[in-house]
Amino acid sequence: MSIKFRTGTLALAVGLALGTSAPLYAAEGTTAKKEKDVERIAVVGSRSAPRSVAESPVPVDIVGGDELGKNASSDMLDMLQGAIPSFNVRQQPISDAASFIRPVNLRGLSSDSTLILLNGKRRHRASVLAFQGGGVNDGAQGPDISVIPSVALKQVEVLRDGAAAQYGSDAIAGVMNFVLKDDADGGSLSVKQGEYYEGDGSSTIVDGNIGLPFTKDGSVNLSFQLKEADATSRSVQRPDAQGLIDAGNTAVGSPAMTWGNPEIKDDITLFANVKLDLGNDKEFYMFGNYSDRTGKGGYYYRNPQDRGGVFTDGNGDLLVGAMDGNAAACPNIAITSANVLTQPDYIANVANNDNCWAFNELFPGGYTPQFTGDINDTSLVMGTKGEIKEGFLEGFFFDVSGSVGRNKSTYTLANTVNPSMGANQPMDNSFEAGSYIQLEKGFNLDLSKGVDVGLDEPMNVATGLEWRQESFEIVSGEEASWKQGPLATQGFSVGSHGFAGFSPEAQGVNKRQSIAAYVDVEAYLTEDFLLGAALRYEDFTSFGNTTNYKLTAQYKINDNFSLRGSHSTGFRAPTVGQANVVNTQTSLVSGELIQSATFPPTHPVSLQKGGSELNPEESKSFAAGLVYQDGDFFMTVDAYTIEVTDRLAQTDKLPITQADVNALQGVYPSPELLLGGQITFFANDFDTTTQGVDVVANYAMDLFEGDTKFSLAYNYNATDVDDPGSFTTGFKVRRLEEGIPEHRATFTMAQSWDSVSMFVRANYFGEWFATHADEPDEFSDYGWSETVGSSFTVDASVSYFVNESITLSVGANNIFNTKAQELQKDGGAYGVVSGVYYESGPFDYNGGFYYVKATYNF
Known part of the structure; x- marks a missing residue:
């Protein structure tokens, strides 16, 4: 392999580490072509080349944007789960705003342990915290990946290795870089229609992309997506609701509540990517997005004869x-x-x-609140990069940029009440509960240069500075959503029931700033031995400073076989939202629906229960792997260990006792109103060790008079809780250790001819611990949870190329309609949840989904 190719590959790896795009100094000729080939290396199911970068000392997967578009789902999260076995996401049918912005997992860690980049720049996180995050994601606050449409993407780069020393906070499990299309011409327009085999959840997606010249030396690439998706229902009638009907209560609905996916309306996303050659080896770039959608879902049914705080006093x-x-x-x-x-x-x-x-006068058959979330997401990044031609930095390549990102979620509750207001409810029984706003700003300076140190090739030296500001704002809701009405002292709950509005006391903006400096060095010590090191110092205005490092190496044994490894330390800073959020929600505890409040960890009520100032999580990662390539066969095997201490999570529900009320007198106003309720807060509470193995194999051949690609990807991932801490119960330990299958694999066959292409993908999910979202483990004997065996699903797609411009496609996810694990019909969860399946499963509980799609390319 040529020195030029190896240097280009090294620069690409450094570019990934720095969060920059392709290397600046390789712009034309053979080197540029080969780097393009490296960037287009694809993942499982691709019709292109093998998926991992063979010359990288750490595992990098590349998923092409066209490959993502072959998935039946229109959600980026589901597309990635089908392509990357160590990536997991699940549906969340009754989980407040987390039903609309679902948390994800890479290598079994929380969603905010994976750093998300867009065009190599840090992506802002969502304003939504996952208060019912399925154990591993409890309280996680990661970016909203679902707003990124596949039509806007050239590729997705997945770095499966700890990288906090290069990027800073969050890169414990790895890094995902979404690379936008930058073509200056051509484009596409497509329409996709699909629905579940059950006949519901119908969705319509219209998307398009166009590349335009921006003067004679630049490009503007624009993308859009419009989406509507109906709700699904995998519901059963609750036994208690049926009992009321049998007793003559004609006001009870059938079913009393709906369990399924939320309805998504008016989902619009716009992305733009602008580049302009400034001459003298310099380039201006700008990219960003505008996204807006409305989601509507249901809550738990309020039984008119036993719902405490509304219909009953809790004593019958x-x-x-x-x-x-x-x-x-x-x-x-x-x-x-x-x-x-x-x-x-x-x-x-x-x-x-x-x-x-009594509220039976208003809702004689009980009621089921409806939750609506309006999610707005915007971002803008501007910068310039190029080569410095003179001065003491002559020969350095620079990248200077500024960014701003904002995510706002506004919540509305309908078909509910503020119990403390008694008969004086809003005319439409609807409450605007308020908003969360996440705002992030940043400035980056990155420098890199190949330095001659007497080796066969120049040593690549990179360094940079970063400034970031993050703020989390709570906007209060309308007065009726939080007002303490005249019945508050008579045992009635306060605030819009199901999701209490944010009061003026909760309203406010909290900010945090950080500054960072890093240095990154990589060099071939011999023709076959690559060694790298990175060091990063970062200082936060909240908890102080942290220093992290990373070491990487790759040794080429022969033309086909090489070994690689890495060791790094990392950290994840607590988000400003986790440190300051206020929330009231409905939770299922011991078979009863209760209101539980989330307070900041330094709030007087949290301090009374053991809360304290949050500190960052800290991690140590070790990885070792091998790469084998022989002709059209390619394989990588990578083993890893990730040790995380002081992990951040939301505590379990903690009851407020009379002793707590007595201690809070004079410290917190009206603490007696908290008596008998439950609270949570965020805490650094436990340590974990995650170990796993990734195997990726690809083989290309001629078969059936066409081009055939076989791809296998397997992930083994096991997490052990080393120290459960003060607030982490045995149930949560079990969810952390068993809630995600330890074994996950996909096998894909992709076939193409002149006018037809197809692929079939088999998905394997190992054994997992099934449970309802927030019910404690001690009720497992009564049907709240169980261990579920392995399962398979199959996805398939066929495309017919009518001509060079028109493509017709048909396909399905879970084509054989493999059923999710059903709740035990004699168990407690079946009656309370009103659903057929466990929601914590590794694949979509809604069953098979089919689609048809027409694409026009120009």
Whole structure:
């Protein structure tokens, strides 16, 4: 292999490490062509070349944008899960805004342990925190990857290795870099329609891309996507709701609540990528996005005969409130029948009494709140890069950029009440609960140069500076969503039920800044031995400073076989949102639906329960692998260990006792209103060790008078909780260790002829621990959780090229409609959740999904 090729590959690896695009000094001729080939190396299911960069000392996978577009799903998260076995994501049917911005996992770690880049620049995180994150993602706050449409992408680069020494916070599990298309001509327009085999969840996606010249020396590449998706229902009627119907309550719905995917409306995304040659080996670039969508989902059903804080007092009696404040005049009523509406004491003392109020008057059949989230996401990055021609930095390549990213989520509750307000509810029983806003700004300076140090090739030296500012803002909701009404002191809950609005006391902006400096060196000590080292210092205004390092090496044994390895330290800074968020939600605890509040860890109530200032997670990573390539066969095997200490997560629900109330007197206003409730906060609470192996193999051949590509990808990933800490229960330990399958694999056959192409992909999911979102493990004997065996799904797609411009496609995910694990019908979760399947499964519980697609290329 030529020295030029090896140098180009090295520069590409350094470029990935620095977050820059292709190497600046390789711009034309043979070297440029070969680097383009390296960038286009593809992943499982691709019709292109093998998926890993053979010359990289750390494993890098490349997924082409066209490959992502072959997935039946229109969601980027599902597309990536089908292509990268160590990447996991699941549906979240009843999980507040996390139903719309789903958390993900790379190598079994939380979603905010994977750094997300766009065109090599740090992507801002979402404003949504996953309060019901399935154990591993409890409280995670990662970027919203779902807003990125495949039509805008040239490729996705997945660095499967710790990289905090190059990038800073979050790169513990790895790095994902989404590279936008930059063509100056051509484009596409497509329409895709699909739905689940069950006949619901119908979705329509219209997307397009166009490349235009920007003067004679630049390009503007524009992409859009419009999407609508109907809700799904994998629901059963709750036994308690059916019991009410059998008892004569005609106001109960059938089903009383819906369990399934949320409805997505008015989902629009725009992306732009601009480049302009400034001459003298310098380039201006600018890229960004505007995205907006509305999601609507359901909550748990509120039973009119046992829902505490609204219908009952928690002791089996109907909760009756006195609107004039004289509670003695309106005593609670013992529920002695299956339909309290027919009890004489209810009719006499509530139905025919204007002063005494029970919510059975407003919702005689109970109610199910509806949750709506309006998600808006915008970003802009501008910069310039090129070669410095004079001065003391002559010969250096530079990249200077500034960025801003913003994600806002606004929440509305419908078909619900503020119980403390009694009869004085809004006319439409709808509440605007407020907003979260995540805003991030950054400036970067990156420098690199090949330095002659007497080796066969120049040593690549890179260095840089970074400044970042992150803020998290809470905007209060309308008064009715948080108001403490006249019945608050009579046992009725306060705030819009299901998701209480943010009060003026919770409103505010919290900020944090950081500055960082790094140096990165790579060199071939011999023709076959590559060695690299990186060091990064970063200082935060919140918790202080941290220094991290990374060492990498690759040794080429012969033309076909090489060994590689790495060792690094890393960190993940607590987000400003995790340190300051306030939230009230409905949780399922011991079979009962209760309101639970999330407070900042330094809030007086959190301090009373053991909270403290948050510190960063710290990690150590070790990896070793081999690369084998012989003609059209390519294989990599990489083993890794990731040790993380002081992991950040949301605590389990902690009850507020009378002792807590007594201790909070004079410290927190009206602590007695918290009595009997549950709270959570964020804490550095446990340590883990994650070990695994990635295997990637590809083979190309001529078969059936066409081109055939076989691809196999396998991931083994096991996490052990070394120290569960003060707040991490045995149930959560089990979810962390067993909630994601340890074994995951995909096998793909891709076939192409002149006018037809197709692929078939088999997906294997190993054994996993199935459970409802937030129900504790001690109820497993009653059907709350169980261990589930392995399963297979199959995806397939066929495309017909009508001519050079028009392509027609048909395909399906889970083509044989493999069923997800069903809840035990005699178990508690089946009746309370009102769903057929466990939601924590490794593949879509909705079943098979098919689509048809028409694409016009120009």
